[in-house]
Amino acid sequence: MFIIFGNKGREVTENTGQFNCPNCCAQQNITGDEKQHQYTQIKVAKYFTLFFIPIFDYKTLGRYIKCQHCNTDYNEKVLDYIPPTFEQQVASYIEQELKSGTPISMLVNKLKSQGLDNDQATSAVDNVVSGNIVTCHNCNMDFLKGVEKCSLCEGRIGN
Ligand SMILES: [Zn+2]
Numbered sequence: 001m002f003i004i005f006g007n008k009g010r011e012v013t014e015n016t017g018q019f020n021c022p023n024c025c026a027q028q029n030i031t032g033d034e035k036q037h038q039y040t041q042i043k044v045a046k047y048f049t050l051f052f053i054p055i056f057d058y059k060t061l062g063r064y065i066k067c068q069h070c071n072t073d074y075n076e077k078v079l080d081y082i083p084p085t086f087e088q089q090v091a092s093y094i095e096q097e098l099k100s101g102t103p104i105s106m107l108v109n110k111l112k113s114q115g116l117d118n119d120q121a122t123s124a125v126d127n128v129v130s131g132n133i134v135t136c137h138n139c140n141m142d143f144l145k146g147v148e149k150c151s152l153c154e155g156r157i158g159n
């Protein structure tokens, strides 16, 4: 009779639950609802085997979290991830648009065409701009301070 000892790396599902998958969250559109996805927490461990049957794990090599919806792997810290609220997403979209040179009034119209009402659009933009306005000398369009060139008339902006 002979006995085969060995050791093997194995992946074991330790836990499952709901989490906010950053990848899935990022793919929801701006008006999308927050939806939690199922995850599995997987432990990678070296197992001591006897006749190729895992007996006990003697070394945990690591753990990771896998989203069951998009299959992305994360480290365990992802379970603390809180997705941005709708307001935060809108604000960061506005900031990005303004910094890339979209005139303030055009952005308000753009938001309205995406379903915000006039008050929502205006106050969301005002919150981001908070008075930091520069005006094109040539066509009088308003931009976020820091924009140097008018995207409409190519005119110089600033004092
Ligand atoms: Zn996912």
Ligand SMILES: [Zn+2]
Binding pocket: 136, 137, 138, 139, 140, 141, 150, 151, 152, 153, 154, 155
């Ligand atoms: Zn201009």
